[in-house]
Amino acid sequence: MSQADDPSHDGAMKPGHHSRSEFLVRLALGGLGAMAAVAAKADDHTTTASRITLKGRPDSRIKRWDIVTVGNLARNVYWGEVPPRQYRPTLCTCTLIQGEGFRLLTDPSLASAEQMATELDRRSGLKIAAIDSVFVTHHHGDHWAGLAHFPDAKWFAAPGVAQEINATKKLPKPVEPAGGSAFAAIELVPTPGHTLSHHSLRFDCAGFSVVIAGDAVMTRDHFHDRLGHHNSVDLTLAAKSIDRIAGLADIVVPGHDNYFLNLPVP
Missing domain, CATH: 1.20.5 (Single alpha-helices involved in coiled-coils or other helix-helix interfaces)
Structure with missing residues (x-):
């Protein structure tokens, strides 16, 4: 007009x-x-x-780390999603850690071998055969659904977790118990609550202290609220484990979310 x-x-x-x-x-x-x-x-x-004083050491043997898959929850209460509906397939956050003489993958959750190979290549340029070690934070099946895609790698978990996974008899070879310090550069951190045997990983890279939390920290929102997932076996222990991670980490890699900085909000 x-x-x-x-x-x-x-x-x-x-x-x-x-x-x-x-x-x-x-x-x-x-x-x-x-x-x-x-x-x-x-x-x-x-x-x-x-x-802010960073918690990590600059002289680490870890050269780099990359997120291979960003996880998500099937139902996220922070998004207003309510039971019993499952809004999407569950996916775990999978991380690649590269150090002097090793390439370690954590919590490979893609059940499809083709998808696992595609995401690993897309995020790192590496092939399946380039991974020499895989670590699983706890025995829940979504965190090791893709473990069998790495037949030539060594499979590790904390002793209790390894025992629980091996008891399922679903894998072609056993998961080996990991010690307190893996590869002399990565620390095994007990973080019970989600499960009693749950263990996270901590390492230094470029001066930052990085914690691969697994399901000890489900998402950034759970971390901020010190809240365990609804299926945790002990919510009090879960909150204490989140506190422990908060005291160790500059960067937190949660079990079902993207990584985030553990910095005070001005």
Whole structure:
């Protein structure tokens, strides 16, 4: 509709109204102001972050680590999802740790060998045969659904977890018990609560202390609320394990979410 055809347009600018050009100028100025505010806030965060003492050591044998699959819950209470519906297939967060002389994968949960190979290649450029070790945080089947895709790798878990997985007799070879320090660069951390035998991994990389939490930390929201998953065997123990991880980690890799920084909020 043209101005001539618009009965509400009488040729005069009404109070509080602006021409299109005036509107665009004001919008641009407002945007610049917003950008300046964001920049100032970012400076505040940078200043705050610079005062934080990282927990990790810079001289680690770990060269890099990468998320292979970002996990999710079948039903996430923080998203307003309610039982008994399963909203999506459960997927665990799988992490690749590369150090001097080893490539370790944690919690491989893709049941499809083709999907596992595709994601490993997509996220790291590596083939299945390049993985020499696999670690499982606890005995729940979704965390080792893809274990058999790595027949040439050594399979590890904490002693109690290895015993529980081997008792299922579903694998072509046994899972071996891991000691307190794997590969002399990765620490085995008891984190009971989700299961009694649950163990997480901790290592240093580039000065950061990284904890592969497994289901000791389901998601970032669970971490912030110190809340175990609803199927945890002991919620009090689960909360204590989250506290322990909070004291160890600069970076937390949860069992069913993307990794996040464990930094105080300004």
